[in-house]
Amino acid sequence: MGVQLYDIKIKEITKETEDCVSLTFDIPNDLKNEFNFFSGQYLTIENKINGENVRRAYSLCSTPDEGIHKVAIKKIKDGVFSSYANDILKKGDLLRVMKPMGNFILNTDINNSNNYIFYAAGSGITPILSMIKSVLLNEPKSSATLFYGNKGFSSIIFREELESLKNKYLEQFRMVHVFSKENIGNTIQQGRINREKNDAFLKTFLKNEDIDGVYLCGPESMIKEVSESFKNHGVNKEKIHFELFTSSSSQKKSTNKSTKQKSFDSLVTIQIDGDSFDLEMKSDGDNILDLAQKNGADLPFACKGGVCCTCKAKVLKGKVSMEVNYALDADEVEDGYVLTCQSHPQTKEVLISFDD
Numbered sequence: 001m002g003v004q005l006y007d008i009k010i011k012e013i014t015k016e017t018e019d020c021v022s023l024t025f026d027i028p029n030d031l032k033n034e035f036n037f038f039s040g041q042y043l044t045i046e047n048k049i050n051g052e053n054v055r056r057a058y059s060l061c062s063t064p065d066e067g068i069h070k071v072a073i074k075k076i077k078d079g080v081f082s083s084y085a086n087d088i089l090k091k092g093d094l095l096r097v098m099k100p101m102g103n104f105i106l107n108t109d110i111n112n113s114n115n116y117i118f119y120a121a122g123s124g125i126t127p128i129l130s131m132i133k134s135v136l137l138n139e140p141k142s143s144a145t146l147f148y149g150n151k152g153f154s155s156i157i158f159r160e161e162l163e164s165l166k167n168k169y170l171e172q173f174r175m176v177h178v179f180s181k182e183n184i185g186n187t188i189q190q191g192r193i194n195r196e197k198n199d200a201f202l203k204t205f206l207k208n209e210d211i212d213g214v215y216l217c218g219p220e221s222m223i224k225e226v227s228e229s230f231k232n233h234g235v236n237k238e239k240i241h242f243e244l245f246t247s248s249s250s251q252k253k254s255t256n257k258s259t260k261q262k263s264f265d266s267l268v269t270i271q272i273d274g275d276s277f278d279l280e281m282k283s284d285g286d287n288i289l290d291l292a293q294k295n296g297a298d299l300p301f302a303c304k305g306g307v308c309c310t311c312k313a314k315v316l317k318g319k320v321s322m323e324v325n326y327a328l329d330a331d332e333v334e335d336g337y338v339l340t341c342q343s344h345p346q347t348k349e350v351l352i353s354f355d356d
Ligand code: FES
Pocket: 300, 301, 302, 303, 304, 305, 306, 307, 308, 309, 310, 311, 312, 327, 339, 340, 341, 342
């Protein structure tokens, strides 16, 4: 699977909050199949900003049933793309967009009778909103609870849409807001969503409930602590799904394991779109994606933080180690898939394919 960015027109821009806009794309008819998606997936978007190509991944907040492709972009401090989207982009502008991707998926089935628990913090709501809508639209016997963390009332993205879902699906959907900077009169809805908070949710809102699926999107601390809280309460880890929310390409990285070993030279062969090229690498130098790009290769990527999996490829020969991996599940790693933006060669020869 090579890189394919399409010029896609912005059909609609809506100001969702003071610092967040949503973009709806006008997908041409001949790309409709290519742009089919599952709730929870994201779009990789690129644009030239101040002379530089800037690429980011944004989760779709619409559902496949709605037939639209919509993402929300919250303006973050020093965020090049998010500022551009909030301040400059307008209806009718063209952006370069990749087809939907991502492993954070909720597949619905009309026969399901599941109890889903969703967690979102800030703009982590985007894939979660898509999932909730899919459940409500397609699983009449299932129920959904959303715990949604924000600074306060005015920073809730999609507030009206969520409220109207709550009113429309009274029996199926409940929503609990948690505010870090506003007091709404009770302690359980105050602060941040963490382990302690989730322990409290389990004793109150979720008391005696069987839980079939937990879906989280937000910062690493929320994901880690809520997951631990569920595991301590006997919820099987297979039922817990998450996507790390990242607002920029500057993810903090853990130490590359290869730096602990003696540095050595490696010949990395990369296959893409039926073609191949070689890279001479140091085991403790740049990661595979960065070095390939420095050498002029056009490889797929978005976050460069080990989060989105756009840069996924399969190791066919040799070994690599990843600095971090927030995107691939254990089965994919077992099958040899790696995130090239996090990968360093661990053998003198490596063959890696974007086509498998
Ligand atoms: S580019 Fe997102 S995980 Fe590598």
